[in-house]
Amino acid sequence: MSTLFLRTLREDPADAELPGHKLLVRAGYVRRAASGGFTWLPLGHRVLRRVEAVVREEMDAIGAQEVHFPALLPREPYEASGRWTDYGDNIFRLKDRRGADHLLAPTHEEVFTLLVKDVCSSYKDLPLSLYQVQTKFRDESRPRAGLLRAREFVMKDSYSFDVDDAGLAAAYARHRAAYWRIFERLGLPVVAVSAVSGAMGGSASEEFLHPSEHGEDAYVRTEAGYAANVEAVTTLPPPALDAAAIAALPPARVEDTPDTPTIDSLVAVANERFPREDRPWTAADTLKNVVVTLRHPDGTREPLVVGLPGDRDLDAKRLEAAVAPAEVEPFEAAGFAAHPGLVRGYIGPTALGTASSTGVRYLLDPRVVAGTSWVTGANEPGRHVFGLVAGRDFPAAGEEGGDGAIEAATVLAGDPAPDGSGPLQLARGMEMGHIFQLGRRFAQALGLQVLDANGKLVTVTMGSYGIGISRAVAALAESGADELGLRWPRAVAPADVHVVAAGKDDAVAEASEALAAELVQAGLTVLLDDRARVSPGVKFKDAELLGVPTVVTVGKRLADGVVEVRDRSVDGDGARTDVAVADAAAHLLALVRG
Amino acid sequence: MSTLFLRTLREDPADAELPGHKLLVRAGYVRRAASGGFTWLPLGHRVLRRVEAVVREEMDAIGAQEVHFPALLPREPYEASGRWTDYGDNIFRLKDRRGADHLLAPTHEEVFTLLVKDVCSSYKDLPLSLYQVQTKFRDESRPRAGLLRAREFVMKDSYSFDVDDAGLAAAYARHRAAYWRIFERLGLPVVAVSAVSGAMGGSASEEFLHPSEHGEDAYVRTEAGYAANVEAVTTLPPPALDAAAIAALPPARVEDTPDTPTIDSLVAVANERFPREDRPWTAADTLKNVVVTLRHPDGTREPLVVGLPGDRDLDAKRLEAAVAPAEVEPFEAAGFAAHPGLVRGYIGPTALGTASSTGVRYLLDPRVVAGTSWVTGANEPGRHVFGLVAGRDFPAAGEEGGDGAIEAATVLAGDPAPDGSGPLQLARGMEMGHIFQLGRRFAQALGLQVLDANGKLVTVTMGSYGIGISRAVAALAESGADELGLRWPRAVAPADVHVVAAGKDDAVAEASEALAAELVQAGLTVLLDDRARVSPGVKFKDAELLGVPTVVTVGKRLADGVVEVRDRSVDGDGARTDVAVADAAAHLLALVRG
16 A cells, blocks of 8 residues: 555545445545546456456356447447437437547447347357447436446446247346346345336346435335336226216316416315315326427427326336437426417316327326226316316227327335235335347347248347446445445455554564465455555554455554454444464455355 | 357458458457447457456556546546647547537546546655556548557556656656567567657657558668667758858759659759769759648648658658648649749749748758758749759758758668668568657646655656557467468467367267366366367368467377377468377366466
């Protein structure tokens, strides 16, 4: 440490948000180089490379073969797949000196597909899994949360190629198992949750989330084992009524409800002026109609109204996932001016839908089944309609004549799990990995076919699998941190042992150097704090901050022939063991080799 | 090889120029993914990573510490150093979604400087050397020559930081020694040549060139050990005449020389119509004035005339280096129209120079010393002047009143070496590494100062050192190739041993698998050609093409208890040794471990 390029900080950096990221900066593992861009300093770089090594070993173990593509790619293949446009503002685009369009690729499905098309021609060349460990780029709208949301990051992305669905399922299962082993070896707790695949298309898809209150991803789970990210949660709708039951419902009636532009004000007025006999009106009886603007990848904009029970809000992520690749923007006053049929605060189903007077597209929450009866806007200022029945007065969710259903309402704790496994619990996590069964989308777009056993050309089916390597370092920092500093799992720590020379006399310096040398000789990596002008107190604080799992203090007790071994993974002051100098190396070797 | 992602090609790829690059593509090591962009396939990726490992080990051995910066960097630090503009069209620039300017950094002097400024404050923190292994980007005007001139490539760049010149010299020497060790370990012959540092500024600078007829860099050398790239060669001018001798020279006279727009035609007419008594006129007697356009980094353009002896041409690289960061463009007809004082084909010194009637800048070859007498243009159509004397009729090279001298003429074999070590020989090479003493340019521009031992702030002095890692793979391919295929040095080969199962019977398959397993068990990497439907002939051809240094054939002779071991590094058919099956593993281990 007397020559290590390191300056630890006692104060939290101003621009860091998450506790673990603050520690990574304070401990000199990373440093901000640009918005969303980080420099890996020597200790951080070691951790990053150890994570990489674990990922590579497990990829190799399932027979995936490592390759490496350029990050800077021409527009054409991404044009062919549609992603040049679909990515919107989320990728970096640039022109070369000749004016040709390029992108910094966030993932490489297109060019892997083209490569395999170039090399493979027969089912005998498959199954095949290829991977790369690569620096990726993404033009994040809000680069923040340190390494978790960087604009430049390290990822392992792999791709599987099979002739049939069974092959794809097997490749997916192999990757899934490898991912579990990777997170297990990294010492990083994760849950696998069902995921929609968003812009990637495809069928089966799971995310590996590291549960954390600081996570950017919301997910749900049940005691019985169901788990999904909120985008993937599907609604269990209530039973619909049959035609006879619907016919028996009382007719809708329009009432004056002045000054009720919000659900709360509407419920209050309804209970005050139009009370119901059996039970009071609640927000769940109202049908809220929220207007947003969709911006399509080609730049065109369109208003969209989402109808949902008034006790729920739109969930931004579910809505985004549901309308992707379009992006959601607020619907501004100018929009209302352009669509006079949309009466702000009093919008109702009878003026909504592409077949309606306004022609504005209208998507309904799946709970709005045939026979449900609603208090909702009457499309006149200050008026609402009571008893408006889906499937009678307007098309129910998904019913013919309507524009369809949408999964965009907030998921609430206690909602029933779609698989019937009980009430949902809400949680947050950090996305660490993602596995997709892509299917044939990319192979079709780019013409990847091989001859099958019968000599017939068949389109290849693909999977795509990613692990965030720099994100894993960030999550490990978050998950291990305590009030004293970082705590690294042994598998990825920047050193096996941190030897602190605590004291000024030569005996301390000599003994600590001899111990370090003996450990290095035995194949361990050692961080030796040999700084001459630094006090033992500062050295201890730095050792706690840096988080090497085993810290050995060579200090005052050396006169008694004893060094102190401390296990940084144990909470608080940690487990301290006195060990005889003569036994120290053997003791530490046993500890490290577990 | 039955599962390896590999398809070897019998035909040369259409888009490859160099023999080694053709073999890399044919042998499935790399594949073109875009203009100047290459994909590393499994075998190529292994070689690349082995080269990386050697470079890392030698960097670590001189105490350099590994870090990793983003490739995508904001404009500001490069603006502060002036390189945002100086790089001209050679870098990729892009805007993020907020419109902020970024570049894909080709080298990282600025941000290393800023990082060290952030972390170090005292001379006690120095000396310091930092390095990274990184994917770099450069918008090559003519991406070609395969990996040697890619737009995306892997480089090791390192930077040294010292308080004084002696420290910088020591850091430079350490890097220089490490580079020699690296190329030695890689088995790549190089020469170190003096280099001008171009846009980087600074004092001492050397390039490591791999001598090769396919190299893009011309360099010179003498038997006595002088070596420099052509940009760095300085001219030994002839002795100048003193004032008295100049006064004794006959006066200049203008002659009609119709239809002599070229040097050849001028020499012919001069000998025919104005013969000289002692010897005939030659091109060396004429002063040729070549007009080019300089485009400055800020986009402005300026005409420039270079005057040089008529027996030499302008050397594009020397001219580029001499005028950098300006770029050279042709001077077109429109330019002559805009400058009527420049009489095409008959331009002469008396109408040239910023102080002249045309005001056009005029730089002279250093050979145009005071007292040299020239046949040159008279600035009238069809007329030349004879006996125009530098230092009398126009300012000699570098003389007051003129615009200065320029090193831009071709270097010819036999020219005297600037260090007096004899006549120059010309050679070509591939640039593999480059070491610079940058000095204080970047530290000054970005304010990197530390306290010295006396508590005074001093500006840090820096060095910058690069090795092209992907270029090294390319050069190794070129240097090792023979008519049969690639030949890798043992240190970087994709496998230690290539075992060919040559034959269909089970005994061959079993014996080759057993041998491979035994070698892997002993720690070797083995490429096993276990392809069932491929003939021995094809397997042999592929083994030759792939270039693993040791090839073992398990085939017909197995019945006699013998396998054949072939040394691919030996020319032609190579050295073949028969080895008893029982001894094969031990024999191969000894071979590999040397």
